[in-house]
Each structure stands twice: as C-alpha cells, then as structure tokens.
Amino acid sequence: MNIIIxxxxxxxxxLAQYLSEEGHDVTILDRNQAALRKAQETLDVLCVxxxxxxxxxxxxAGVEKxxxxxxxxxxxxxxxxxxxxxxxxxxxxTCARIRDPEYTESLxxxxxxxxxxxxxxxxxxxxxxxxxxxxxxxxxxxxxxxHGRVEMVAxxxxxxxxxxxMALHSMPSSIPRVLYCAIERDGHxxxxxxxxxxxxxxxxxxxxxxxxxxxxFRKLGKNVGRVKSxxxxxxxxxxxxxxxxxxxxxxxxTLVEIQSEKCARLAxxxxxxxxxxxxxxxxxxxxxxxxxxxxxxxxxxxxxxxEENLITGLxxxxxxxxxxxxxxxxxxxxxxxxxxxxxxxxxxRSTTANAILRSVRALAHAQASKIEKVYRIVNDxxxxxxxxxxENAPYLHxxxxxxxxxxxxxxxxxxxxxxxxxxxxxxHIEAGDTVILVSEAGKVLELTDAFTAEARA
Numbered sequence: 001m002n003i004i005i006x007x008x009x010x011x012x013x014x015l016a017q018y019l020s021e022e023g024h025d026v027t028i029l030d031r032n033q034a035a036l037r038k039a040q041e042t043l044d045v046l047c048v049x050x051x052x053x054x055x056x057x058x059x060x061a062g063v064e065k066x067x068x069x070x071x072x073x074x075x076x077x078x079x080x081x082x083x084x085x086x087x088x089x090x091x092x093x094t095c096a097r098i099r100d101p102e103y104t105e106s107l108x109x110x111x112x113x114x115x116x117x118x119x120x121x122x123x124x125x126x127x128x129x130x131x132x133x134x135x136x137x138x139x140x141x142x143x144x145x146x147h148g149r150v151e152m153v154a155x156x157x158x159x160x161x162x163x164x165x166m167a168l169h170s171m172p173s174s175i176p177r178v179l180y181c182a183i184e185r186d187g188h189x190x191x192x193x194x195x196x197x198x199x200x201x202x203x204x205x206x207x208x209x210x211x212x213x214x215x216x217f218r219k220l221g222k223n224v225g226r227v228k229s230x231x232x233x234x235x236x237x238x239x240x241x242x243x244x245x246x247x248x249x250x251x252x253x254t255l256v257e258i259q260s261e262k263c264a265r266l267a268x269x270x271x272x273x274x275x276x277x278x279x280x281x282x283x284x285x286x287x288x289x290x291x292x293x294x295x296x297x298x299x300x301x302x303x304x305x306x307e308e309n310l311i312t313g314l315x316x317x318x319x320x321x322x323x324x325x326x327x328x329x330x331x332x333x334x335x336x337x338x339x340x341x342x343x344x345x346x347x348x349r350s351t352t353a354n355a356i357l358r359s360v361r362a363l364a365h366a367q368a369s370k371i372e373k374v375y376r377i378v379n380d381x382x383x384x385x386x387x388x389x390x391e392n393a394p395y396l397h398x399x400x401x402x403x404x405x406x407x408x409x410x411x412x413x414x415x416x417x418x419x420x421x422x423x424x425x426x427x428h429i430e431a432g433d434t435v436i437l438v439s440e441a442g443k444v445l446e447l448t449d450a451f452t453a454e455a456r457a
Contacts, residue, residue, distance in 0.1 A: 087115030169194030233282030369447030401425030
C-alpha cells in the first residue's frame, strides 16, 4: 500500500521502519531536514520536506494516491487539519495522533467532521497499561485481548516457583493450565513447544482468562494483591489519564510535578478524584525521602526525560519500592534497564506504533481474517496478534494438528462464544472465532500466514 507519514519524530520514524519492512511504499513528510536525512539514510522510504498542514506539500507527497495517511506530528491541531486536507485530496484512510485531554469528550464529533478514520491517544493507552500492571505488581507487562476476556501477563522467574526446570508438557495438574506464549532468555525470543523448560531468570509470557491467570500466579507463590498506593513523578497527560482511570478504586495516589502552573491545572482537573498533588522536583532524592517513597506500593516515573525517569526509578528500587514503572522512548535501552532491576517499562511511542500497525495490516489483509490487535513483545522480536476468523477461510474446521502450523508460530488461545479455549491438536477454528497467535516478528500478517501452503490447499 502507499502510505504517507506526516511527522518524522520518534513515532513517525518507528512507524516508517515497521511499515517499510513489511513491504509498503512509505513516504515521510516533515519540515526538519536533519530528521529526513536520517530516515533517508537508514530506511527504504521516500522523504518530502514540507508542512503536514500545507496542501501543496501533501500533493507533492502524493496524497491523492495514498491508501493511508498517518498524521503523527507533535501538534494535535496540525494532525487534524492534515487528515481533513488529505481526505479532501483523495486519501482513502486517515489516522491522527491526538493526545490532549481537552479533545477526549468530542473525539467522535471531530472524527466525523474532519474525516479521521482512526484516532490514537498514546498517553491514554499507556495509562491503561499501567493501571493493568497495578493489579499484578509482580508482572512486567499485562496486555488484554478479546475485549478483556484474555490476558497475557509477563513475569520474571525468580527461582522459587514450582515450574522451574520443568518441561511445559510435564507441568503438574495442580498448576492451573495457562498457555506459555513466549520466553525471553538472554535477550532472545523463544516461541516454546512442549519440550521447552522454564529456567531461572526467564521472562515468561503466559495467557489465559482473568480467573485462571490469578489462580496460576497464586499457585506460583506470587502476591496477587493489587497496588493500593502509588507515587507518580511528572504531571503530563499519562499521569492525568492514569489518575482518572484509577479514581474510585480506593487507591492512595500522590502526583509530583515541578511546574506550579501545571500543578494548579491538575488540582482543578483532578479535584474530585482524591489525588494529592505536590509541587516539587520528583527527581530530587530529598523530596522522595521526605515523602517516604518506600512506603508506597508503586513508583511510576513519567517525566519527559528518559534519563530522569531511569535515575528516579533506580532510586525507588534501592529504597525497596515493590513496583517501579518507568516511561522511556528509546526502546534500544530496554535490556540495559532490565539489567538494572527495573522490569516494567512503558513506551507511548511503542503503543502508538502497535495501534497504527494493527489498522494498516487490517486494511492490507482482510480476505480470510480480520486483525484486531498487534502487540510487540520481547524487545520487538515477537508479536502477539489477535484475529477474527471470517467465513470461507481455508483453515476453518480443520484440526490444528492437521494445519501444519509454521515453525515459530503458536496458536495461543481461541475464544468462541465467550468461551476461552487453550487449544490442543484436536481443536479447530470456526468462523467468528477470536484467534490469538504468537509468532516471530513480521512472520504473520494475516491468519492464513500461520499455516503452510499444504495446510491451506
């Protein structure tokens, strides 16, 4: 497909990288010559210098032939105007990154009037991810699939768990049955089979329904009590959305922001949500010590600077805070961060890329399946994908054992009429099923890609 990305910042560059690797014709539109030069030198893309809100620049980028236009600049208003102009000039599908809470209540109207097919709010989605982690403090990440019916939880194997050293096919019946989706070991992704053994230090991704997941971790000796108090460092959009999401849950929430004007605005916007707001430098260890940071169940570092988030997070680890979550944009640092003792890392850039990538794939591959979700795991080496199986697909009603599933692909979960199925060889896929796959990154673009040509014949 022909795809135009307006905005060559962190999000735009990441999207261009993913989409060009999948074989799409990508054009980047941006005013920053240095950013365009970097993209031109490192990616297989076409670069056009100009404003995303300028009709002449859009025409030069080929908007009239664009299958998809993605407006990912740092300015919400520019993104909306870009989508409006692109639709009027012939773009088939438009997507805008809109972050400001001021637009949240009127998004439906804005989408309709400005021709925006998809709105992505990375900060709100990141806040939702953090709120899920609050429920299982030991988890490094939690992602929901099938409208929340299935959860994929990642956790670090510390050595005391009864599954250590066991092959997956020999797990005792006393341990609730979950699907072992992926294992990160020494920085590499493993798509497991029955002979795979769990080792100390592994970062394991498991999937099941909420009740089964909870019982499973209880059997492993993990604390399944949710976070009851948290300190948020930084008063940006993520903190605002997170406070709104957890409001009414009985959680003690303290928010630290250095800018007095922003503190006043947050106090007004969150006045009814029982949030304690402190005007001060959340990276100052004296402030953290005076506020007894170690008494909180969680410390969440959400400033605009990766370095400040890491330093503050490390201080929280040193002080013994049970759960430390940091926001980063440079995902290449992930391994180093985890080696430092911080397992939970969130990235609005990655969140945005996943959401937009899902939509582009859905447009490009809609014959035998409909993609609902793309979630990159294990440092982008693997993907969890959610599909809806459509009528007349070649894989329907065929036992999985006869479908010849490709190496590096795992059929993780099937959801049928709200029933969660952890599949075995005798199970099959029916039209309308939600099918969750885990595969090596880029290996599966539609559900039929999971099976060999022989199985699809």
